[in-house]
Amino acid sequence: MTNLSILGTGNMGQAIAAVAAKGGHSVQQLGENDLDTAVRGDVVVLAVPYPAVSAVVALRGDQLAGKIVVDITNPLNFETFDSLVVPADSSAAAEIAAALPQSRVLKAFNTTFAGTLAAGTVGPLTTTVLIAGDDSDAKSVLAGIVTSGGLNAIDAGALKRARELEALGFLQLTLAANEKVSWTGGFGVIA
Amino acid sequence: MTNLSILGTGNMGQAIAAVAAKGGHSVQQLGENDLDTAVRGDVVVLAVPYPAVSAVVALRGDQLAGKIVVDITNPLNFETFDSLVVPADSSAAAEIAAALPQSRVLKAFNTTFAGTLAAGTVGPLTTTVLIAGDDSDAKSVLAGIVTSGGLNAIDAGALKRARELEALGFLQLTLAANEKVSWTGGFGVIA
Numbered sequence: 001m002t003n004l005s006i007l008g009t010g011n012m013g014q015a016i017a018a019v020a021a022k023g024g025h026s027v028q029q030l031g032e033n034d035l036d037t038a039v040r041g042d043v044v045v046l047a048v049p050y051p052a053v054s055a056v057v058a059l060r061g062d063q064l065a066g067k068i069v070v071d072i073t074n075p076l077n078f079e080t081f082d083s084l085v086v087p088a089d090s091s092a093a094a095e096i097a098a099a100l101p102q103s104r105v106l107k108a109f110n111t112t113f114a115g116t117l118a119a120g121t122v123g124p125l126t127t128t129v130l131i132a133g134d135d136s137d138a139k140s141v142l143a144g145i146v147t148s149g150g151l152n153a154i155d156a157g158a159l160k161r162a163r164e165l166e167a168l169g170f171l172q173l174t175l176a177a178n179e180k181v182s183w184t185g186g187f188g189v190i191a
Numbered sequence: 192m193t194n195l196s197i198l199g200t201g202n203m204g205q206a207i208a209a210v211a212a213k214g215g216h217s218v219q220q221l222g223e224n225d226l227d228t229a230v231r232g233d234v235v236v237l238a239v240p241y242p243a244v245s246a247v248v249a250l251r252g253d254q255l256a257g258k259i260v261v262d263i264t265n266p267l268n269f270e271t272f273d274s275l276v277v278p279a280d281s282s283a284a285a286e287i288a289a290a291l292p293q294s295r296v297l298k299a300f301n302t303t304f305a306g307t308l309a310a311g312t313v314g315p316l317t318t319t320v321l322i323a324g325d326d327s328d329a330k331s332v333l334a335g336i337v338t339s340g341g342l343n344a345i346d347a348g349a350l351k352r353a354r355e356l357e358a359l360g361f362l363q364l365t366l367a368a369n370e371k372v373s374w375t376g377g378f379g380v381i382a
Contacts, residue, residue: 087279088279088280088354089279089280122381123315123316123379123381124314124315124316124381125314125315125316125379125381154371154372155371156362156365156366156371157365157369161362161365163279164358164359164362164365165362167354167355167358167359168355168358168359168362170355171347171352171355171356171359174348174352174355175345175347178346178348180345180346180347180382181380181381182382185380185382186380186381187379187380187381188314188379188380188381189372189376189379190313190315190316190372190376190377190378190379191371191372191373191376
């Protein structure tokens with residue numbers, strides 16, 4: 001059993017909490033009214049929109065030292081829906097890793113809509129969570145949580161690959177926003 | 192019926208030719224020994240590896256004026272398999288469009304392995320071809336070829352989205368190279 005803390009109570013945070021609970025893990029979920037409550041999980045999921053990450057890091061950076069921190073964001077320009085707000089050769093995950101040098105930062109969950117995490121399926125496929133990061137042990141811990149919750153997990157490589165995961169998440173969001181796919185569809189992975 | 196020319200006789204060129212032929216379209220396929228043969232198709236698929244594109248453009252640029260040109264490349268650094276060789280904020284498709292200002296350039300087929308184009312399926316799903324481009328009519332023509340050949344087609348937006356399609360193609364290639372997915376698997380699209 002892993003102790004998980006999820007910062008954020010939106011659709012994504014709730015869906016990830018349900019996956020972890022289904023896998024028998026301990027879940028602490030903290031929202032905007034819990035700013036004085038310390039995170040106790042060994043794995044901390046930043047389930048907040050990208051614009052809110054910097055405030056979370058500022059508030060809780062010290063608490064996150066030594067922990068596995070999971071960035072799930074899609075750093076879109078939500079006004080134009082036509083670009084990312086991070087540098088083209090970087091990623092939100094790389095920025096977060098730079099801001100949290102004492103944490104092991106992973107990118108995950110940004111390529112799965114909340115609906116496909118909650119359902120456990122995307123169309124006829126089991127939902128697959130793509131995980132990028134530079135620490136193999138940390139990736140294994142998160143993959144264990146994901147698979148114990150009934151989903152598939154794939155190691156997508158080093159944290160550098162977060163750039164491609166964020167491009168994929170961005171593309172998928174534009175397809176859903178333009179009604180090319182539904183919010184319960186999108187990309188599935190066939191092994 | 193559309194007249195299609197495919198430059199390149201590799202796995203991808205053959206698979207795209209088969210899709211078009213299945214849809215009842217006329218296909219001219221040209222290889223390395225056909226440099227003196229003019230392209231006659233209204234739609235021309237550049238089914239050559241990215242490093243060969245510039246030579247094709249130099250040789251046939253004049254012939255491609257007025258035509259729909261389809262870039263299918265994944266511009267990877269194939270020595271490292273760890274980055275793309277185009278600028279991070281651009282794409283191979285954008286470069287080709289700049290080099291062929293009198294053509295209507297589309298990005299397509301780079302997110303589907305040859306095996307899934309040939310089979311028409313990826314796992315339990317019908318193979319989906321994602322098409323990006325700035326000319327809606329050109330996208331419709333290509334989508335018509337794809338769907339008449341039994342595949343799904345999705346308009347993925349403006350040519351600017353080729354950046355994300357190339358990131359997706361890159362990610363998928365790294366997953367296959369690392370045996371996380373097979374060369375007959377990869378990403379499928381659930382509408």
